[in-house]
Amino acid sequence: MMSLKEKSKTLKREDNKCVIYLQLTHESRIKLISTGLKIYPWQWDSNHMCIVSGVSDISEKAQSFLDSKIKNMGKKQVASEMEYDCFTQALSCEENDKESLLFFEFMNDLINRLEISGCYRTAQTYKCTYRSFSRFLKKHDICFEKLNADLLKKYERYLKDRGLTLNSISFYMRILRAVYNKAIENYQINKKNLFKHVYTGIEKTRKRAVDEGVISQLKKLDLENKPGLALARDLFLFSFYTRGMSFIDMAYLRKRNIKNGFIYYNRQKTGQQLRIRIEPCIQEIINRYVSVMENSDFILPIIRKNDNEISSKKYLNAISYQNKQLKIISRMLNLPINLTTYVARHTWATAAKKKNIPISIISEGMGHNNESTTQIYLASLDQAMIDNANHKILCEL
Known part of the structure; x- marks a missing residue:
């Protein structure tokens, strides 16, 4: 048997x-x-x-x-x-x-694995690509063997005709490539260079960080009678105070993660163990929600009390609500860009770089696996410093 x-x-x-x-x-x-x-x-x-x-x-x-x-x-x-x-x-x-491996069937299997592993945002990007590619193929599944460079070029043209930017096109193509590589890894299908003639690069985008003065504005903003906005503001500040802690890690943060004045946690994305000293500003936000979270294992009211586990739907609803509230706050402060959960993380990296903190330390503090990821966060900062230098030179002429 x-x-x-x-x-x-x-x-x-x-x-x-x-x-x-x-x-x-x-x-x-x-x-x-x-x-x-x-x-x-x-x-x-x-x-x-x-x-x-x-x-x-x-x-x-x-x-x-x-x-x-x-x-x-x-x-x-x-x-x-x-x-x-x-x-x-x-x-x-x-x-x-x-031989009979179907693309969408395999991709759906990957999405299930991602959700089971708690990688909700990644699962969402896969779902988005799944829907787009499925519409292009009129919801007909295909074998991996029939996936070819010509089909991908047609898909690229399909996306361009619908007004998508190069970065959006690259987003879909890179996910399709990831699915294809997973199939090669799991089923040893014949590897072909299918993505050679479609765009998979990344064009420079606008910066995703705000000036430190915005942090001061947020702290002073009177939101006493607006609890939803007040919570969104506190969560944004908490992320900034904790070296850009990601929203998913904040959602999972439990009372047992606090020991002897430090927060100990594993990043959901990489599993890397991080330790953060609890500064007074961090403790102030934690204390603000002690009574609200009295009957919960969690520290922050992202997932409400009595929920012992976090589902993908609850988490995605929570991050969507957070970003909507931050958008309202952005309008209240007349900010040039909308605040988002990512902006808090980028802002901490940018502030650290401005204070001449080595990139290796910034990378370690943010829980990046390598410094190249940190460099992506700081790319817009470098350009801004060049522009400021040029402005000073021109003003002195």
């Missing part, structure tokens, strides 16, 4: 994630089959061989996802009553899958 078990196996990846494997056992021989579901080591209970409950909404979704995988593999690979070797059959099933 064969048995299927969940097993965690560490991958040699920069994000230090693990893959959950199903263990197929037959006559003392073992075959590990990847589910493709990636989680962080701290999300895995090695004693009970299951996903830790309560860390996000991954527990229930992940179990459902694994159950469907087991059921699907059971139909294809359980061959205890067959006369031939079950491993030969398993491998032949994988070959058949490779």
